[in-house]
Amino acid sequence: MALEKITQTSGRGVYVPGDDLDTDRVIPARFMKCITFDGLGEFAFFDARAAAKAEGQTHPLDDARFTGASILFSGSNFGCGSSREHAPQSLYRFGIRAVIAESFAEIFFGNSITLGMPCAVMSGQDIRALAQIIESDPEALITLDLLEGKLSIADMDFPATLPPHAQEALVTGKWDAIADLLEGIDDVRACASKLPYMAA
Amino acid sequence: MDSIQRTIMSQTLLDKVWAAHAVRTLPNGSTQLLIGTHLIHEVTSPQAFGMLKDLGLKVLYPSRTFATVDHIVPTDERQEPFSDNLADAMIKALRKNCDDHGIKFFDLPSGQQGIVHIVGPEQGITQPGTTIACGDSHTSTHGAFGAIAFGIGTSQVRDVLATQTMAIRKPKVRRINVNGKLSPGVYAKDVILHIIRNLGVNGGLGYAYEYGGTTFDAFTQEERMTVCNMSIEGGARVGYVNPDNTTFEYLRGRNYAPKGADWDAAVARWKSTASDPDAVYDDVVTYDAADISPTVTWGINPGQAIFINENVPLASDVPEKDRATAEEAYAHMQLTAGKPIKGTKVQVAFLGSCTNGRLSDLQEVARYIKGRKVSSSVKAIVVPGSQSVASLAESMGLAEIYREAGFEWRGAGCSMCLGMNPDKLVGDQLCASSSNRNFKGRQGSPTGRTVLMSPLMVAAAAITGEISDAREIFDIK
Numbered sequence: 001m002a003l004e005k006i007t008q009t010s011g012r013g014v015y016v017p018g019d020d021l022d023t024d025r026v027i028p029a030r031f032m033k034c035i036t037f038d039g040l041g042e043f044a045f046f047d048a049r050a051a052a053k054a055e056g057q058t059h060p061l062d063d064a065r066f067t068g069a070s071i072l073f074s075g076s077n078f079g080c081g082s083s084r085e086h087a088p089q090s091l092y093r094f095g096i097r098a099v100i101a102e103s104f105a106e107i108f109f110g111n112s113i114t115l116g117m118p119c120a121v122m123s124g125q126d127i128r129a130l131a132q133i134i135e136s137d138p139e140a141l142i143t144l145d146l147l148e149g150k151l152s153i154a155d156m157d158f159p160a161t162l163p164p165h166a167q168e169a170l171v172t173g174k175w176d177a178i179a180d181l182l183e184g185i186d187d188v189r190a191c192a193s194k195l196p197y198m199a200a
Numbered sequence: 201m202d203s204i205q206r207t208i209m210s211q212t213l214l215d216k217v218w219a220a221h222a223v224r225t226l227p228n229g230s231t232q233l234l235i236g237t238h239l240i241h242e243v244t245s246p247q248a249f250g251m252l253k254d255l256g257l258k259v260l261y262p263s264r265t266f267a268t269v270d271h272i273v274p275t276d277e278r279q280e281p282f283s284d285n286l287a288d289a290m291i292k293a294l295r296k297n298c299d300d301h302g303i304k305f306f307d308l309p310s311g312q313q314g315i316v317h318i319v320g321p322e323q324g325i326t327q328p329g330t331t332i333a334c335g336d337s338h339t340s341t342h343g344a345f346g347a348i349a350f351g352i353g354t355s356q357v358r359d360v361l362a363t364q365t366m367a368i369r370k371p372k373v374r375r376i377n378v379n380g381k382l383s384p385g386v387y388a389k390d391v392i393l394h395i396i397r398n399l400g401v402n403g404g405l406g407y408a409y410e411y412g413g414t415t416f417d418a419f420t421q422e423e424r425m426t427v428c429n430m431s432i433e434g435g436a437r438v439g440y441v442n443p444d445n446t447t448f449e450y451l452r453g454r455n456y457a458p459k460g461a462d463w464d465a466a467v468a469r470w471k472s473t474a475s476d477p478d479a480v481y482d483d484v485v486t487y488d489a490a491d492i493s494p495t496v497t498w499g500i501n502p503g504q505a506i507f508i509n510e511n512v513p514l515a516s517d518v519p520e521k522d523r524a525t526a527e528e529a530y531a532h533m534q535l536t537a538g539k540p541i542k543g544t545k546v547q548v549a550f551l552g553s554c555t556n557g558r559l560s561d562l563q564e565v566a567r568y569i570k571g572r573k574v575s576s577s578v579k580a581i582v583v584p585g586s587q588s589v590a591s592l593a594e595s596m597g598l599a600e601i602y603r604e605a606g607f608e609w610r611g612a613g614c615s616m617c618l619g620m621n622p623d624k625l626v627g628d629q630l631c632a633s634s635s636n637r638n639f640k641g642r643q644g645s646p647t648g649r650t651v652l653m654s655p656l657m658v659a660a661a662a663i664t665g666e667i668s669d670a671r672e673i674f675d676i677k
Contacts, residue, residue, distance in 0.1 A: 019525050020401055020501050024639040028646070029618045033272060033286035035246035035293045037354075047646035076521070077402035080435065080501075081639060082618075083337040084244065085353035106405060106437050107337060110368075111353035124521075165369060168228040177367035178255070180226050181359055187223045188260070188365055191234050195220065196462075196469070197330055198236055198264065 005173040006116055009098045010143040011070030013153075014060050015131040016045065021074055022081035023108060027090045029082075040086055041093030061094070065138040070097040073127050073134070077101075078119075079108025088112040098144050100151065100160060102127060113166045116175045120144055120160040122151065130158065146171050212373050212475040213329075213442055214408050217348045221331045223365055230367040236330045237347075238265045238360045240303070241316050242272055242294040243620065244335030248357035249297045257362040259301040264364065266325055267298050268306040270315045271620045275583050275610035278308065287621065301361075314586020314612040317341040317554040321425065322588050324454025327466070328443035329473035333360050338554050338636065340431040343440030344424035345447055346473060348408070350437055371438060372406055372482035377413035380489035385671035387564075388423035389556060389634070389654035391415065393495040393505045394487065395427075396434040401503040404436025407482070410475065411441050415489045421450035422560040429555045430636050433502040442474035494670060497638045497652040498541050499529030504638075506541065508657070508669045514538050532640055533649050534628070541667055544651075548631040549580040549662035550643075551607070551655050553617040556634035557585030561655045562593050566601045568656060568674040574606030575665030581608045581623065583615040607662070619644025632661035 031043040045061055052059040060066055072091065078101035079087060088111045091099065098118045112119045122130070133140060133153055143152045144160055146167055151160035162170070169175045192198040211219075221234040238261075240248075245267070252259070259265060272287040282288040291308070298305035306312040306319050313319070317338050320326040328346035332339060337351035352366065359366045378391055396403075409431050416424065424441045431439025441447075448467050451457045458466040493507035504526070506513065514537045518526045530537055535544065551557075551565065562584065574580045582602045584590035590612055593599055599609045616623040617635040624644025625631055631643055631650050638650035651667060660670035670676065 017524075018528070019521070022501070022637075022639045024618075024637070024642050028641050029271075029620045030644065032243055032620060033284070033290065035289060036250060037247055047641045051646060077405075077435065080401060081337065081432075081637060083335060083339075083351040083353055085247075085335075085355060088353075103402060103405065105402070105435065107351055107353060107432075111355065114353065114355040163369075165228045165230050172228075174228065176355070177226070177230070178355075178359055178362065181232055181363040181365050181367060182257075184224050184232050184365065185260070185363060187232075188234060188363060191221065191223045192236075192261070192364065195234070195236060196466070197327060198234075198261070 003173040003176055004116065006118060006170040006175065007147050008143055008145045009071070009118065010141060011097060012066065012068060012138060012140065013071045013073055013130065013134045013142045014066040014069035015073045015134055016060050017075060019075035020077045020080055023079055023084050023087035024081055026079065026087040027084065032084060032086050037086065037089040040090040041095070044090040044094040068095065070095055071142050071144065072096045072099045073130055074099070074101045076103045076124070078104050080105035083107040085111045088115055088117055092117050100127065113169060113175050114177065116170065118144060118146060118162060118170055120151065120162050122158055122160045126158045210476050210478045210480050212410060212479045212481065213346055213440060213473055214348060214373050216473050217329055217331060218370055226367055230369055232365045233368050234331060234365050235333045235360050236264060237325060237332045239316050239320055239332065239334035240265060240267045240357065241336065242269045242290040244354050245297065245357055246290065246293045247354045248361060251358045252361055259303065259361045261364045262302040265303045265361065266306070266320070267294060267303050268313050268316050268319045269294055269308060271614045271618065273308070273613035274622050275613050275615045276622070278611050311587050311591070314588065315554045315557060315614055317429065318557060318585035318589065321345065322454065322586060324451050324457035327451065328447060328470035333366065337432045338429050340437065340439045341425050341429040341554055343428040343431065343438060344421060346440055346443035346470065348438055348440065351432060371408040373410055374404070374407045374483040374485065375410045375412060375481040377484070377486040378415040378489055379413040379486065380415060382415065382489045382492065385656065385676040386492055386494055387654040387656065388419060388426040390492050390495045392427040392430040393497070393502065393652065394492045396430065396503050397495070397505040399434055399485065401433060401501050402435040404431065404434040407436050408438035408440065409434070409436040411439060413486070416441055417444070420560060421446055422558045425558065426555055430502065433636060443470050494654060494657055496541060496657065496667060498533060498535055499526065500532055500638060500640050501525070502636065502638060502652060504529055508542055511540050512537050542669060544667045545630065546578055546632045546661045546666055547629040548625060549578055549658050550616040550631055550633045550635060551581070551658050552583030552585065552615050553635035554585060555636045556655045557583060557589065559589050559592050561634070562589070562598050565655045565659045566598045569605045569659050570601055572605055572663050574662045577665045578662050580606060580662040581610055581616065583610045584612050586612045616643055618642060632658045632667060634658045
């Protein structure tokens with residue numbers, strides 16, 4: 001199962017401020033009543049976007065200046081809470097191809113990598129600086145370079161990193177683990193045979 | 201003692217379980233970890249079965265996979281077809297997938313259906329020294345038995361179905377000691393809210409939490425489950441308690457527990473999986489049980505918690521990095537910084553969930569509400585965590601006590617914990633809730649407000665119509 005080697009991703013940015021943006025916020029539970037992931041894109045940050053509209057404001061994901069942006073910036077502990085893969089699925093189907101945050105909740109991070117959507121960590125200071133650049137120039141092209149561990153915009157570079165195992169998985173095209181896992185089936189059976197509760 | 205022996209003698213439970221289940225190291229350095237027990241439900245599994253089909257794969261160990269239906273199940277009108285077509289399609293999809301692959305399904309008519317994290321333990325499927333995965337973040341609950349239990353995404357559900365393994369990095373271990381006796385009116389729920397308040401909602405990133413100390417030694421198995429359940433709310437994907445006689449006695453005689461000679465062998469094995477006395481931890485924190493009071497959340501994440509007699513914190517009193525979230529919380533919760541939370545009006549009271557929907561939760565509250573009435577301004581519902589919990593509670597007369605007090609007695613399911621079934625908040629209703637998450641919109645209304653607390657505190661709020669100190673309402677000294 002040859003997968004694309006994801007060494008970099010480029011696009012315009014959109015900044016969704018806030019810390020601890022949980023996966024209920026990314027996709028409210030009522031939109032998980034489905035048996036496929038198709039069509040989840042429109043539900044990304046659904047309630048937050050509706051709330052902004054109700055208050056006469058515009059959520060960044062609805063702001064025409066950022067339409068088509070594919071790199072999402074946010075705060076710390078992004079994607080905390082529920083393990084729902086529907087969350088990264090909805091972002092991906094909305095058009096997001098990389099998420100940049102100060103830190104990520106573990107399950108969201110793993111789910112995203114498995115979709116081939118890099119989640120890179122940048123300092124809060126750098127993210128806020130980036131947010132200002134995006135605000136003043138929404139058309140600015142941003143490149144996340146996974147090999148170099150940096151994010152570039154205009155003539156500036158910022159450190160943007162992933163843990164080595166995730167970086168390796170993406171750049172070698174092994175971000176979906178299923179092929180590797182299937183190769184180990186004989187070892188799986190051997191390991192299981194030593195565990196009494198697996199035999200029972 | 202030579203160094204090898206010392207290493208062997210100073211392992212944590214996590215070290216031992218990991219070593220027994222590590223199949224091999226993958227090229228990127230992750231472990232291919234055997235998952236001995238796979239629990240599935242209707243929300244996060246259908247796509248995984250779809251992926252399996254697309255790849256032409258089968259379920260490798262159907263006998264180690266167990267299913268139930270919980271998130272979308274109505275708790276009142278339970279006959280099929282459900283009025284919600286989407287919910288009906290989901291239960292039918294799960295039923296078909298279980299039939300097609302030979303998976304045991306604790307289905308609605310079985311009398312054994314319930315929230316997956318309540319069904320696993322009560323059936324005796326959850327056992328010490330095992331690995332467990334489920335497409336639900338509260339899978340950490342099962343750690344109460346000394347299992348290493350992970351919440352996983354749907355692609356990983358596919359991985360576990362197809363290979364009975366998943367790719368994962370070994371976490372660090374933080375030992376969390378709580379010592380001493382809890383004051384009357386203070387419960388396991390208060391302990392975990394206190395821990396999360398102190399360590400933060402992301403304090404557990406990269407860690408498994410090992411809970412111990414004399415408070416945990418004295419806890420029942422169900423109290424341990426309440427604490428382990430919310431590990432993920434502190435950022436720790438895994439939480440566990442070392443197995444002991446309390447664990448073994450809970451499991452004895454349950455449907456899937458070993459029997460006869462197998463039982464004795466299993467207990468010996470289980471004992472050996474506990475952390476060694478000189479186990480080395482990556483971090484250790486210690487709390488005194490006597491310092492913990494009934495705790496309630498005031499904000500939009502479970503770390504935003506205070507004792508019932510404290511005031512909602514001022515923005516200037518929270519760390520600078522948390523201030524923006526605090527401001528967002530005041531606005532959403534319609535609470536005023538610096539003012540008491542006690543006395544805040546409540547419209548809904550929810551007693552249930554995988555955190556606090558077990559028999560002991562229902563028994564404890566029933567002891568106090570006899571002869572009391574739910575406030576006319578409050579809609580109060582009790583949702584047993586499983587059909588087994590419901591029937592036991594009914595046979596003990598608890599349902600009658602709740603009904604007489606003005607609670608609605610419902611059928612088993614996730615109910616109002618997450619707004620995927622008809623039980624939802626309406627508008628900006630405030631819910632006193634025994635569940636685990638107070639995220640914006642969590643209980644089904646985008647403007648709905650959730651205050652997390654122990655079951656008895658929920659009952660106090662239901663009776664007074666406002667957030668109250670249960671110790672005062674029920675004269676607990």
